[in-house]
Amino acid sequence: MPELPEVETTCRGISPHVSHQKVIKVTVRQPKLRWPVPIELQQLEGQTIKRVYRRAKYCLLESPAGTVIIHLGMSGNLRICDRDIEPEKHDHVDIQFDNGKILRLQDPRRFGCVLWTQKLSQHPLIRDLGPEPLSEVFTAPFLYKKSRSRKVNIKTFIMNAKVVVGVGNIYASESLFMSGINPKTLAGKISLKRYEKLVFAIKTVLSLAIDQGGTTLKDFVNASGQPGYFQQKLSVYGRADQPCLTCKQPIRQITQAQRSTYYCSTCQK
């Protein structure tokens, strides 16, 4: 479900209900997520959330005692609901606040996680992350330098969180289409000039998707339960065999690193 725009949409949605609120109870119904939900998460009880923010695809709840690290995996969502709303199937974790609201994690596939750390910057999941794609440090020279001698294809390269965070399977295909780059091209063979186009495309696609409230393919909903609308603007993702919006040739679907890639072999060289 969630790539960077969906996580950003989620964080913005929950923040007004969670920031500066005191946690009165943490309930874990199913601790078997990607990693077990740690018992130390209970240290959150009694804490007041200082802020809610996003790093990569992690939603972070910062408190004086430590930070909650939440990842939504493939199928997770975070919702704000009233305390008397009964949990449903796959509602694994609740964080209840003294304002009567509950932050509730639902994740059918359980690829997500809820972790607790006292030193976020040293956490293994956070430590080695690349730059934020919407930040000023994510530039063409950065990507160009990082990619020299790399033999992996460009699509897999930009989906590598050690290179740049937040570019998932949808927006990788969309960005490469926008920049006219064939996803099979080796990262190390791409010129600085073409990386200029790619960096611009990544920033543009992600920003537009955030503006649209994310992409809802199947089940993404924001903190209020509403879908996103970016799927209406997808150029290639999920459009196998349909005509390219530019040249009318059929969009191709291939597999790279065990993931589907969509592209136009005419417009992307």
Next chain:
DNA sequence: ATGCTAACCTGCGCGC
């Protein structure tokens, strides 16, 4: 260091 694969799960749509 880099690149590739399997693995972790549930649910849904499709062909038969």
Next chain:
DNA sequence: TGCGCGCAGGTTAGCA
């Protein structure tokens, strides 16, 4: 209707 198969928005561990 039911069953088996393939596929799905992520990311890490482990191995060559």
